[in-house]
Amino acid sequence: xxxxxxxxxxxxxxxxxxxxxxxxxxxxxxxxxxxxxxxxxxxxxxxxxxxxxxxxxxxxxxxxxxxxxxxxxxxxxxxxxxxxxxxxxxxxxxxxxxxxxxxxxxxxxxxxxxxxxxxxxxxxxxxxxxxxxxxxxxxxxxxxxxxxxxxxxxxxxxxxxxxxxxxxxxxxxxxxxxxxxxxxxxxxxxxxxxxxxxxxxxxxxxxxxxxxxxxxxxxxxxxxxxxxxxxxxxxxxxxxxxxxxxxxxxxxxxxxxxxxxxxxxxxxxxxxxxxxxxxxxxxxxxxxxxxxxxxxxxxxxxxxxxxxxxxxxxxxxxxxxxxxxxxxxxxxxxxxxxxxxxxxxxxxxxxxxxxxxxxxxxxxxxxxxxxxxxxxxxxxx
Amino acid sequence: xxxxxxxxxxxxxxxxxxxxxxxxxxxxxxxxxxxxxxxxxxxxxxxxxxxxxxxxxxxxxxxxxxxxxxxxxxxxxxxxxxxxxxxxxxxxxxxxxxxxxxxxxxxxxxxxxxxxxxxxxxxxxxxxxxxxxxxxxxxxxxxxxxxxxxxxxxxxxxxxxxxxxxxxxxxxxxxxxxxxxxxxxxxxxxxxxxxxxxxxxxxxxxxxxxxxxxxxxxxxxxxxxxxxxxxxxxxxxxxxxxxxxxxxxxxxxxxxxxxxxxxxxxxxxxxxxxxxxxxxxxxxxxxxxxxxxxxxxxxxxxxxxxxxxxxxxxxxxxxxxxxxxxxxxxxxxxxxxxxxxxxxxxxxxxxxxxxxxxxxxxxxxxxxxxxxxxxxxxxxxxxx
Numbered sequence: 001x002x003x004x005x006x007x008x009x010x011x012x013x014x015x016x017x018x019x020x021x022x023x024x025x026x027x028x029x030x031x032x033x034x035x036x037x038x039x040x041x042x043x044x045x046x047x048x049x050x051x052x053x054x055x056x057x058x059x060x061x062x063x064x065x066x067x068x069x070x071x072x073x074x075x076x077x078x079x080x081x082x083x084x085x086x087x088x089x090x091x092x093x094x095x096x097x098x099x100x101x102x103x104x105x106x107x108x109x110x111x112x113x114x115x116x117x118x119x120x121x122x123x124x125x126x127x128x129x130x131x132x133x134x135x136x137x138x139x140x141x142x143x144x145x146x147x148x149x150x151x152x153x154x155x156x157x158x159x160x161x162x163x164x165x166x167x168x169x170x171x172x173x174x175x176x177x178x179x180x181x182x183x184x185x186x187x188x189x190x191x192x193x194x195x196x197x198x199x200x201x202x203x204x205x206x207x208x209x210x211x212x213x214x215x216x217x218x219x220x221x222x223x224x225x226x227x228x229x230x231x232x233x234x235x236x237x238x239x240x241x242x243x244x245x246x247x248x249x250x251x252x253x254x255x256x257x258x259x260x261x262x263x264x265x266x267x268x269x270x271x272x273x274x275x276x277x278x279x280x281x282x283x284x285x286x287x288x289x290x291x292x293x294x295x296x297x298x299x300x301x302x303x304x305x306x307x308x309x310x311x312x313x314x315x316x317x318x319x320x321x322x323x324x325x326x327x328x329x330x331x332x333x334x335x336x337x338x339x340x341x342x343x344x345x346x347x348x349x350x351x352x353x354x355x356x357x358x359x360x361x362x363x364x365x366x367x368x369x370x371x372x373x374x375x376x377x378x379x380x381x
Numbered sequence: 382x383x384x385x386x387x388x389x390x391x392x393x394x395x396x397x398x399x400x401x402x403x404x405x406x407x408x409x410x411x412x413x414x415x416x417x418x419x420x421x422x423x424x425x426x427x428x429x430x431x432x433x434x435x436x437x438x439x440x441x442x443x444x445x446x447x448x449x450x451x452x453x454x455x456x457x458x459x460x461x462x463x464x465x466x467x468x469x470x471x472x473x474x475x476x477x478x479x480x481x482x483x484x485x486x487x488x489x490x491x492x493x494x495x496x497x498x499x500x501x502x503x504x505x506x507x508x509x510x511x512x513x514x515x516x517x518x519x520x521x522x523x524x525x526x527x528x529x530x531x532x533x534x535x536x537x538x539x540x541x542x543x544x545x546x547x548x549x550x551x552x553x554x555x556x557x558x559x560x561x562x563x564x565x566x567x568x569x570x571x572x573x574x575x576x577x578x579x580x581x582x583x584x585x586x587x588x589x590x591x592x593x594x595x596x597x598x599x600x601x602x603x604x605x606x607x608x609x610x611x612x613x614x615x616x617x618x619x620x621x622x623x624x625x626x627x628x629x630x631x632x633x634x635x636x637x638x639x640x641x642x643x644x645x646x647x648x649x650x651x652x653x654x655x656x657x658x659x660x661x662x663x664x665x666x667x668x669x670x671x672x673x674x675x676x677x678x679x680x681x682x683x684x685x686x687x688x689x690x691x692x693x694x695x696x697x698x699x700x701x702x703x704x705x706x707x708x709x710x711x712x713x714x715x716x717x718x719x720x721x722x723x724x725x726x727x728x729x730x731x732x733x734x735x736x737x738x739x740x741x742x743x744x745x746x747x748x749x750x751x752x753x754x755x756x757x758x759x760x761x762x763x764x765x
Contacts (some may be wrong), residue, residue, distance in 0.1 A: 353473050
């Protein structure tokens with residue numbers, strides 16, 4: 001068998017896959033949706049920070065000082081929602097999720113601040129979302145502590161007398177690569193990576209299992225095609241489809257809508273994306289050798305994809321992983337790919353910095369693809 | 382609706398499910414596995430953020446301050462840097478995620494009673510991590526400042542250090558953390574996981590089971606038979622809704638006994654809501670199946686329309702209150718959010734139907750609308 005013949009086989013088979021893909025109009029619509037509207041929806045409006053947490057207050061003091069304190073809980077983190085003196089009604093509001101914080105200011109508040117007697121305010125926080133809960137409690141603690149210090153200064157009339165100077169350590173923050181620190185860039189990029197990963201496992205697996213289920217794989221096996229010539233074109237065709245989808249996502253959504261600065265080399269991005277899709281398809285091929293119908297494909301993909309999404313640093317920072325899982329992350333090609341994409345899009349770095357991630361991607365990718373191929377040849381060879 | 386024909390469709394579907402051993406196994410194994418992986422892996426208590434420090438001052442005060450950072454369990458101290466030019470490379474590579482720069486004259490200024498700005502450079506790639514790191518550094522600075530001010534006061538106002546501290550700390554705040562006293566993320570996570578996992582598999586299984594018949598042609602038997610559309614669709618859904626309910630109970634048991642999440646509500650209420658939710662999720666699958674013709678399209682479509690909203694818009698990772706109006710609207714349209722409120726209430730708040738009836742009603746309406754739509758779009762006279 002000569003090289004030209006192989007190329008001819010591959011070309012024809014790849015074309016066959018593309019034609020088959022094009023004829024499934026709903027599949028086409030879903031893939032377009034996944035790379036456009038889905039990313040847009042995910043990216044618009046999702047943020048993981050404390051914003052406008054509703055604050056209800058029972059102010060038994062009604063003094064300038066208590067109003068001052070309430071005023072210190074200000075936007076954007078907090079939003080004053082109103083007075084509610086009845087404790088029972090306040091609990092109902094908390095139960096129903098209508099308010100997140102409930103602050104009780106005692107009647108002796110103003111007096112205590114003037115005289116220096118100890119006093120305390122009580123704050124009820126809905127911590128059923130633990131991240132938000134801990135952010136809210138720490139902000140509130142800082143606000144109240146700052147308020148107490150300020151009042152103590154006024155009372156002892158230092159501060160003013162000393163010309164306003166106080167020995168304090170203030171924080172000046174500078175956030176790199178994402179100056180306003182918003183999720184507006186992070187979430188849509190992540191969403192695109194999720195879609196790439198999902199489709200690059202699913203599409204080749206489905207394309208293969210469909211042949212099994214319909215029985216057309218028998219035809220392929222009696223044809224003069226080698227197992228690799230059956231398998232590779234499926235991966236090639238789907239890689240091509242996904243790369244077109246990625247182009248739509250990058251230049252149709254991420255760039256124009258979310259104004260993500262593509263600081264790095266886009267050619268490098270495409271080359272590495274192609275490698276990523278191609279090697280992740282190895283998971284799909286491995287799955288296709290184990291299962292017999294598409295329902296099973298769906299379940300297997302969910303079982304593989306969900307942990308991968310979660311543990312690769314797409315939703316949870318890798319630093320939050322328990323140590324053992326932290327090492328497991330290194331085995332996920334998606335983890336390396338996220339670092340690469342974020343690096344190229346936001347940090348504008350090149351191969352000189354990214355090479356450990358690229359090496360990781362290549363190593364894991366090669367292993368996965370080799371495994372898929374091995375399983376496939378054993379089954380159909 | 383004819384009861385005999387309806388049960389016959391269920392029996393046929395159930396036989397098909399049980400004869401596919403791998404499928405049957407996966408249908409019951411995948412949900413608990415997902416629950417375990419997410420429950421163990423999704424730790425939102427971010428600790429050990431890699432940190433580096435540049436100390437331009439080299440005074441006792443600056444060393445003292447640096448140790449506050451180094452000793453903190455929230456940071457993993459990677460070492461001192463000597464040159465700001467190193468920062469760019471380290472942060473780009475992800476070797477450190479935060480750098481604290483202590484300015485020259487740090488100690489001198491503090492002793493003289495002047496305030497000092499310490500600069501922190503953060504890697505903004507992952508906004509959540511950057512925000513958390515910023516919060517930690519802010520808290521450390523606030524604590525450190527409080528000590529400094531107390532010392533300063535004692536000198537300025539001529540008080541003893543204890544008196545000064547007492548004066549400063551006369552206003553206290555007492556925090557009462559409701560629903561999740563320990564602030565453990567798994568407690569708030571476990572109920573949400575039940576919601577998410579139950580959203581992942583049932584729609585997929587239902588959609589594929591209908592489309593498979595279309596693709597294989599066995600649906601022609603249904604077209605030609607006396608089975609009505611409603612009997613067929615409901616009969617198809619029953620086994621999958623049943624599997625989903627059984628899984629719901631398994632997941633509940635995992636949440637309560639393995640993750641030890643508190644369950645304060647009534648189990649009956651949880652079951653009722655889970656049953657309705659199961660019909661809602663399978664209804665999504667049914668609706669998808671009435672559009673698509675191939676199983677690939679069915680699988681991809683259900684995954685895109687269920688998985689993503691379940692993770693993003695259910696309030697699991699991203700709180701609803703901080704979403705923009707657009708996203709809030711989408712979240713309210715997704716059934717996952719309503720069931721999420723139900724499980725949250727049943728687990729952590731111990732409230733039942735009397736307070737959560739609107740969420741349960743939303744789920745019910747959702748299920749009904751899905752079934753009506755699926756019934757409307759499913760036809761026994763396909764035009765091709």
